[in-house]
Amino acid sequence: MAITLIINTGSTSKKYALYDQRKVVLEFRYERTASGYEVCTKNATGAQSSAGITQTDFSASLTQVVPAINEYLAEHTKVLDSICVRVVAPGTPFQQHQVIDAAYRAALRQAELTSPLHVPTTLQEIHAAKLAFPAATIVAASDSAFHDTMPERSREFSIDRSDAELYDVHRFGCHGLSVASIVRRVHPVTGLNPERVVVVHVGGGVSVTALHKNVSIDTSIGYASASGLPMGTRAGELDAGALLRLMRSKNLRPSEAEMYLYTKGGLAGLADDGDIRRLLDRRSKGDAVATAALDLFVYHIQKMIAAMTVPLGGLDLLVLTGTACSRSAELRTLILSGLSHLGVAIDSDRNETLVNADGLFNKKDAAVKVAAIRTDEMGEMVYVAEQFRKK
Amino acid sequence: MAITLIINTGSTSKKYALYDQRKVVLEFRYERTASGYEVCTKNATGAQSSAGITQTDFSASLTQVVPAINEYLAEHTKVLDSICVRVVAPGTPFQQHQVIDAAYRAALRQAELTSPLHVPTTLQEIHAAKLAFPAATIVAASDSAFHDTMPERSREFSIDRSDAELYDVHRFGCHGLSVASIVRRVHPVTGLNPERVVVVHVGGGVSVTALHKNVSIDTSIGYASASGLPMGTRAGELDAGALLRLMRSKNLRPSEAEMYLYTKGGLAGLADDGDIRRLLDRRSKGDAVATAALDLFVYHIQKMIAAMTVPLGGLDLLVLTGTACSRSAELRTLILSGLSHLGVAIDSDRNETLVNADGLFNKKDAAVKVAAIRTDEMGEMVYVAEQFRKK
Numbered sequence: 001m002a003i004t005l006i007i008n009t010g011s012t013s014k015k016y017a018l019y020d021q022r023k024v025v026l027e028f029r030y031e032r033t034a035s036g037y038e039v040c041t042k043n044a045t046g047a048q049s050s051a052g053i054t055q056t057d058f059s060a061s062l063t064q065v066v067p068a069i070n071e072y073l074a075e076h077t078k079v080l081d082s083i084c085v086r087v088v089a090p091g092t093p094f095q096q097h098q099v100i101d102a103a104y105r106a107a108l109r110q111a112e113l114t115s116p117l118h119v120p121t122t123l124q125e126i127h128a129a130k131l132a133f134p135a136a137t138i139v140a141a142s143d144s145a146f147h148d149t150m151p152e153r154s155r156e157f158s159i160d161r162s163d164a165e166l167y168d169v170h171r172f173g174c175h176g177l178s179v180a181s182i183v184r185r186v187h188p189v190t191g192l193n194p195e196r197v198v199v200v201h202v203g204g205g206v207s208v209t210a211l212h213k214n215v216s217i218d219t220s221i222g223y224a225s226a227s228g229l230p231m232g233t234r235a236g237e238l239d240a241g242a243l244l245r246l247m248r249s250k251n252l253r254p255s256e257a258e259m260y261l262y263t264k265g266g267l268a269g270l271a272d273d274g275d276i277r278r279l280l281d282r283r284s285k286g287d288a289v290a291t292a293a294l295d296l297f298v299y300h301i302q303k304m305i306a307a308m309t310v311p312l313g314g315l316d317l318l319v320l321t322g323t324a325c326s327r328s329a330e331l332r333t334l335i336l337s338g339l340s341h342l343g344v345a346i347d348s349d350r351n352e353t354l355v356n357a358d359g360l361f362n363k364k365d366a367a368v369k370v371a372a373i374r375t376d377e378m379g380e381m382v383y384v385a386e387q388f389r390k391k
Numbered sequence: 392m393a394i395t396l397i398i399n400t401g402s403t404s405k406k407y408a409l410y411d412q413r414k415v416v417l418e419f420r421y422e423r424t425a426s427g428y429e430v431c432t433k434n435a436t437g438a439q440s441s442a443g444i445t446q447t448d449f450s451a452s453l454t455q456v457v458p459a460i461n462e463y464l465a466e467h468t469k470v471l472d473s474i475c476v477r478v479v480a481p482g483t484p485f486q487q488h489q490v491i492d493a494a495y496r497a498a499l500r501q502a503e504l505t506s507p508l509h510v511p512t513t514l515q516e517i518h519a520a521k522l523a524f525p526a527a528t529i530v531a532a533s534d535s536a537f538h539d540t541m542p543e544r545s546r547e548f549s550i551d552r553s554d555a556e557l558y559d560v561h562r563f564g565c566h567g568l569s570v571a572s573i574v575r576r577v578h579p580v581t582g583l584n585p586e587r588v589v590v591v592h593v594g595g596g597v598s599v600t601a602l603h604k605n606v607s608i609d610t611s612i613g614y615a616s617a618s619g620l621p622m623g624t625r626a627g628e629l630d631a632g633a634l635l636r637l638m639r640s641k642n643l644r645p646s647e648a649e650m651y652l653y654t655k656g657g658l659a660g661l662a663d664d665g666d667i668r669r670l671l672d673r674r675s676k677g678d679a680v681a682t683a684a685l686d687l688f689v690y691h692i693q694k695m696i697a698a699m700t701v702p703l704g705g706l707d708l709l710v711l712t713g714t715a716c717s718r719s720a721e722l723r724t725l726i727l728s729g730l731s732h733l734g735v736a737i738d739s740d741r742n743e744t745l746v747n748a749d750g751l752f753n754k755k756d757a758a759v760k761v762a763a764i765r766t767d768e769m770g771e772m773v774y775v776a777e778q779f780r781k782k
Contacts, residue, residue, distance in 0.1 A: 090636075114636050153687040157629050158621035159637070160660040167640040169633050224632020230549035238548050240626070240634040240652055241615020242560050244645045245481075245505050246550070249558040254635045261631055269551040296544040302701045307694035314732040341705040 004385045005069065005083045005136070006378045007062070007129065009121045010204055014061050017378045018069055024378075026072055030061045034275075039064075044072075062128040082137040083129045084385040086377065088118040088144075090172045090223045096145050097384045100126060100138045113255060115225065117262045141384040146176030147209075147216045154218040154311070173219040175207045181380040182319055182373055183214045189358045189373050194316035198308045200301060200335065201375065202276070203322035206231045208301060210308040217311050220304050226261040229300045232274030235265025237300055267293050276324045276331060294334065302338045315342060315368050321375040326356050332372060343367030395776045396460065396474045396527070397769045398453070398520065400512045401595055405452050408769045409460055415769075417463055421452045425666075430455075435463075453519040473528040474520045475776040477768065479509040479535075481563045481614045487536050488775045491517060491529045504646060506616065508653045532775040537567030538600075538607045545609040545702070564610040566598045572771040573710055573764055574605045580749045580764050585707035589699045591692060591726065592766065593667070594713035597622045599692060601699040608702050611695050617652045620691045623665030626656025628691055658684050667715045667722060685725065693729040706733060706759050712766040717747050723763060734758030 008015040018026040027042040030053070037058040040050040057064060073080060087094055089111040098104065105126065112119045129138055155171050156164060164170060179199050187193055197211040206229045209219040220228035230236040238261065247257050268274035271282075271293035282290035309315050318339075320332050329351045336346050343366060350361040354372045362370040399406040409417040418433040421444070428449040431441040448455060464471060478485055480502040489495065496517065503510045520529055546562050547555060555561060570590050578584055588602040597620045600610040611619030621627040629652065638648050659665035661684035662673075673681035700706050709730075711723050720742045727737050736757040745752055745763045753761040 090632075113639065114632070152683055153690040156661070156687060157626065157633060158657050158661050158684075158687060158691075159626050159629060160655045163637065163641070163655070163660075167637060169636055222628075222630040222633060223636060224630055227630035227632050235548065235550050235631070237613075238550060238631050239613040239615055239618035240629050240631045241481075241505070241618050241649065242548060242550075242613060243631040243634065244649050244652075245560055245614060246554065246558060247645050248504065250554070254638050258632065258635050261635075264551045264554070266549050269554075270547070270549050292543055293549075296547060296549060299544040299701070300549075303698035306701050307698040309732055310690070310693045310697050310729055313729075338701055338704075341700060 002081045002386070002389055003073065003078050004382050005080055005129070005133070006381045006385075007083060007085045007125050008378055008381070009086065009118070009125055012204060014058075014121070014125070015378065016062070016065050018072060019382045020076070020078070022379070022382055026065075026068055028061070028065045028068075030058055032058065041068075059124075060128075062125060062132060066132045080133050080136045081389060082139055082385045083133060084139045084141050084381040085122060085126055085129065086177060086381060087122055087140045087142055088174055088225055089115045089122075090144070090170075090225070091168050092170075094140070094142055094144060095148055095172055097142050097387065098140055099388055100140050104140060113258070114223075116255070116258055118225065137388060139385050139388050141177055141381045143174050143176050144172040146180045147173030147219050149215045150217060150219070157222070169223055171219075171222040173207070173209070173216070174205060174221040174225045175201045175209065175219070176216070177377040177380045177384075178203075178321060178375040179209050179211070179216065179219075181376040182321055183211065184380070184383075185358070185373055185376070186317070186319065186371070190317070190360050190369065190371050192317060192369060194369065196309075196312040196314055196316040197319060198305055198312070198315060198317075199319045199321060200305065200325065201322040202301070202320070202324040202331065202335075203375075204232045204274075205234070206236065206297075206301065206322075208304040208308055210311050212312055218308060224258075224261065226265070229304060230270075230297050231266040232276070233263050233266050233268040235261050235269065238265065267297055270296060276328070280328060280330055298331075298334045299338070301335050305335075305339060306342060309342060317369045317371065318344060319371050319373050321373050323375075326372060326374045329354060332361075336370065344370060346370055393472045393777070393780055394464065394469050395773050396471055396520070396524070397772045397776075398474060398476045398516050399769055399772070400477065400509070400516055403595060405449075405512070405516070406769065407453070407456050409463060410773045411467070411469070413770070413773055417456075417459055419452070419456045419459075421449055423449065432459075450515075451519075453516060453523060457523045471524050471527045472780060473530055473776045474524060475530045475532050475772040476513060476517055476520065477568060477772060478513055478531045478533055479565055479616055480506045480513075481535070481561075481616075482559050483561075485531070485533055485535060486539055486563055488533050488778065489531055490779055491531050495531060504649070505614075507646070507649055509616065528779060530776050530779050532568055532772045534565050534567050535563040537571045538564030538610050540606045541608060541610070548613070560614055562610075562613040564598075564600070564607070565612040565616045566592045566596060566600065566610070567607070568768040568771045568775075569594075569712060569766040570600050570602070570607065570610075572767040573712055574602065575771070575774075576749070576764055576767070577605075577708070577710065577762070581708070581751050581760065581762050583708060583760060585760065587703040587705055587707040588710060589696055589703070589706060589708075590710045590712060591696065591716065592713040593692070593711070593715040593722065593726075594766075595623045595665075596625070597627065597688075597692065597713075599695040599699055601702050603703055609699060615649075615652065617656070620695060621661075621688050622657040623667070624654050624657050624659040626652050626660065629656065658688055661687060667719065671719060671721055689722075689725045690729070692726050696726075696730060697733060700733060708760045708762065709735060710762050710764050712764050714766075717763060717765045720745060723752075727761065735761060737761055 226234035617625035
């Protein structure tokens with residue numbers, strides 16, 4: 001009768017979910033919006049409410065959800081067994097799921113510089129969680145662990161091998177929890193057991209992963225979670241030499257350059273807005289800047305999908321996931337429209353029906369199956385926490 | 392009866408060719424080898440000779456070839472009309488072919504920092520050429536000009552648009568002269584006029600370019616000539632965040648980081664040797680390090696070829712060029728072996744016969760034609776010089 005608290009902090013949001021066994025009983029979503037901050041709450045009956053909050057409330061979000069959690073535990077005479085925190089950071093110490101101890105926290109503090117958008121918040125949450133629930137085991141769910149299976153040609157950069165080892169610079173990948181949740185749901189949703197799958201995740205971050213027999217063999221994100229593809233605010237595909245040019249011209253130190261990569265690029269850099277919904281809206285009204293930004297954004301995703309057919313030797317199933325893909329049939333259409341030469345052909349009517357829903361939407365006779373499947377990082381983290389309860 | 396001197400300096404070599412009209416009459420190739428320096432000379436009759444030289448001779452190479460050029464001019468009572476110098480540097484000022492004047496030289500001096508491997512030598516050669524042949528027009532043949540046709544989605548990074556404009560940070564591409572020379576030779580060699588062509592150039596640098604109706608619509612090299620794909624000594628695909636990590640760990644300044652990107656990566660970083668011939672040899676003897684390095688090297692090229700099918704909507708012809716591709720059937724086999732799902736299938740016997748030769752070598756019934764075509768950057772530069780004589 002295990003109870004797990006899931007903590008999933010992103011660059012602009014913090015999500016909490018209390019699971020009784022594998023079922024969500026409480027959910028809190030703190031978000032920074034264009035106009036301020038808000039929290040959405042959902043309880044076991046599915047009743048939802050949302051409210052505007054202050055920045056202070058946003059910072060102290062975990063403290064704010066503790067009373068509701070304790071109330072649930074008291075009401076059902078249960079205790080909180082474990083807390084599972086999503087960790088996004090490059091480095092071998094962070095490429096496995098594990099119980100968070102002092103050594104792990106020390107390693108995380110060292111990683112603050114290389115992951116300025118994710119790690120500082122993660123450390124705050126771990127600290128707050130320990131204070132609030134001192135008896136619970138706190139588990140780190142690595143967002144890179146799933147990519148641990150990548151072969152050398154996908155995992156290594158072409159840099160001096162001794163530097164790569166000494167400074168632990170490899171392509172660790174991200175969105176591993178999301179992709180793992182998709183692997184778990186491909187068969188239930190599609191009825192298929194395809195060998196060659198590409199998963200496209202478009203949320204605040206963007207990645208493309210190649211799965212062979214459900215195992216990650218390549219992914220677009222390399223070392224930094226701001227690498228690979230253009231994202232909401234992350235530059236993604238900026239080449240290292242171009243960054244050096246910007247560092248010289250703008251007189252940026254490495255830490256400032258790092259923040260630049262994470263915050264000044266992607267759709268925000270191109271169109272002054274990292275929100276895909278608003279850009280799609282501007283595009284539909286004929287805004288040329290938004291149209292060009294989305295064109296570039298989608299183009300890189302398409303090229304990466306095509307590139308991933310190489311390690312797979314072709315493609316059986318293409319899965320679109322992540323918040324942006326799940327809620328917008330229009331975005332899915334844009335992404336898939338340039339891939340007919342790979343055997344992708346979509347059923348537009350079927351696509352339109354899939355709003356925050358799961359299902360196949362390829363044309364019946366298409367060579368490649370195409371599915372929209374909602375990611376379930378939080379649900380995946382419950383499975384991660386379970387691994388440590390068994391031990 | 393125009394006489395043109397072509398100067399083509401690379402990262403480890405300097406080539407000179409004297410053209411009488413469009414015919415080479417003298418050729419000098421200065422190279423840094425594993426054991427020292429050497430020069431190979433070829434005259435109008437095709438007679439070749441080579442000799443070891445000192446580092447001083449290598450540095451003063453242009454001065455050394457002047458007597459032979461003057462001898463040819465005197466013997467044929469001709470004058471040197473123009474000198475054409477290959478320029479590899481990112482930046483709008485360098486993206487067109489043009490007569491080199493004081494402003495252009497000043498711009499090049501500014502570019503030394505961003506192109507530490509190419510620009511300093513180029514400036515030396517221009518200086519020496521002016522001294523040796525003061526009456527000749529000196530023309531810059533831009534190695535990026537050919538990519539001037541790329542659409543916005545290929546040309547722009549997803550960074551702050553005003554920074555991109557202000558600091559002139561765009562994807563300029565390289566190997567334009569090589570690709571232009573291939574465009575000129577596709578029909579003579581293959582008898583085809585394909586619409587959708589991918590050109591793979593593997594020499595000291597490595598790039599993949601998508602041509603639609605003979606026009607560049609995308610290319611793998613972005614801002615730095617050390618970007619895109621792993622090369623002999625250039626890291627290529629290293630993500631900007633990973634470079635920042637190395638800068639912090641190794642305490643590198645931007646100029647040092649730049650040299651790192653150009654000299655510590657690629658095959659040299661992975662296998663302590665940037666020479667593909669020697670690596671293929673080590674591979675054939677079962678050397679695991681060389682095998683893994685080539686595997687990674689080839690893998691990135693394959694993925695980029697597949698990616699380029701997106702802007703083209705498929706593929707009609709794949710051309711392999713550059714010194715390494717032209718002389719090694721084995722390298723071509725490695726590159727093409729992972730692309731059968733794109734319709735690539737090669738005739739192995741035919742491939743073996745093409746050593747420093749041009750021709751098709753796809754299987755007769757293959758969906759995609761495949762050709763080896765020798766690059767002719769120097770010959771292309773004669774055409775560039777001609778444009779300025781007409782004016």
